[in-house]
Amino acid sequence: MSPRKGESRGRMVLSAAALLREYGASATSIDRVLAHSGAPRGSVYHHFPGGRTQLIDEAVALAGDFIAGLIDTAMQADDPVEAVDAFFALWRDRLVESGFRAGCPIVAVAVETNDDAPQLARSAAAVFARWQEALAALLLRHGLTEERSRRLGAFIIASVEGAVIMCRAERSTAPIEAAAAEIHDLLIHTLRGRPGAADSQPRP
Numbered sequence: 001m002s003p004r005k006g007e008s009r010g011r012m013v014l015s016a017a018a019l020l021r022e023y024g025a026s027a028t029s030i031d032r033v034l035a036h037s038g039a040p041r042g043s044v045y046h047h048f049p050g051g052r053t054q055l056i057d058e059a060v061a062l063a064g065d066f067i068a069g070l071i072d073t074a075m076q077a078d079d080p081v082e083a084v085d086a087f088f089a090l091w092r093d094r095l096v097e098s099g100f101r102a103g104c105p106i107v108a109v110a111v112e113t114n115d116d117a118p119q120l121a122r123s124a125a126a127v128f129a130r131w132q133e134a135l136a137a138l139l140l141r142h143g144l145t146e147e148r149s150r151r152l153g154a155f156i157i158a159s160v161e162g163a164v165i166m167c168r169a170e171r172s173t174a175p176i177e178a179a180a181a182e183i184h185d186l187l188i189h190t191l192r193g194r195p196g197a198a199d200s201q202p203r204p
Contacts, residue, residue, distance in 0.1 A: 009047040011037040016059035020105035022098075025112045025120070028056060053117040056109065060120065063105040064127030071134045080142045081187045084135070084156060088180035091160055092173050100171045103164050132157050142191060152190070159183055 015037035019028040030052050034041055048054045070090055077083040094102060110124040136153035140146055159179045166175035 008037075008039045008043050012039045012043075012047065012055060013058050013062050015039075016055050017063045017105050018102075020056070020059055020063070020108045021102040024108045025056060028052075028059075028108075030055070053120065056117075057120060057123050060106060060109055060123045060127060064123075064130060067106075068127075068130055068134060071131055075134060075138045080138050080191060081184060083138060084187060085180065085184055087135075087156070088160060088163075088176060088183070091164055092167075092176050092180070095164065095167050095173060095176070100168050103168050104161055107161055107165070128157060139191075144190065148190075152187075156183060 012033055015033050016028055019032055019036060023032075030044055033039075033055065034044070044055075045051065048058075050057075071087060074083045074086040074090070077086065091104075106124050106127045109120050110128075132150065132153040134153075135156050136146075136149040139149035139152055144152070159182075160176070163176035163179040167173055
């Protein structure tokens with residue numbers, strides 16, 4: 001594949017991910033992706049023989065990898081509470097920077113019915129599981145049981161995603177700030193006396 005072709009393909013996947021964030025899965029059409037990316041129409045089925053479904057599936061994977069990388073970076077913090085605080089701050093900043101237009105592309109795929117492409121729901125579920133496992137590994141490393149770590153990992157992801165949806169509806173960061181504060185205090189209480197949380201304090 002020539003560099004030009006590779007660049008065209010990459011632009012299309014990036015555009016699909018950006019459109020999923022703002023408009024959802026059903027509105028992310030091939031035509032819209034082409035207009036957003038500037039890629040030539042003839043390249044669609046050359047790069048994506050599976051058509052729109054393959055393109056969206058790859059956009060979900062790309063977005064999942066991007067956020068997973070940010071989670072992994074945050075997880076390097078010695079204090080797990082600080083790491084989770086940073087995860088919430090990441091989403092708050094993304095909301096503000098986009099004027100509350102951009103949400104989570106994984107949610108955009110997960111909440112829509114895709115009877116003709118059930119693999120999209122499976123791909124979204126796999127991304128959520130990956131994020132949950134990264135958070136669970138952090139909590140396990142700091143003394144929680146495997147079961148509690150997995151439950152809290154799922155709860156944190158659910159809290160973030162729900163708060164992002166509410167923030168977009170309200171055009172306010174208040175929901176995610178409230179969720180972040182409650183998760184912060186929950187982790188302080190849960191991890192009290194364990195490595196990495198000794199110096200953490202509840203939020204006012």
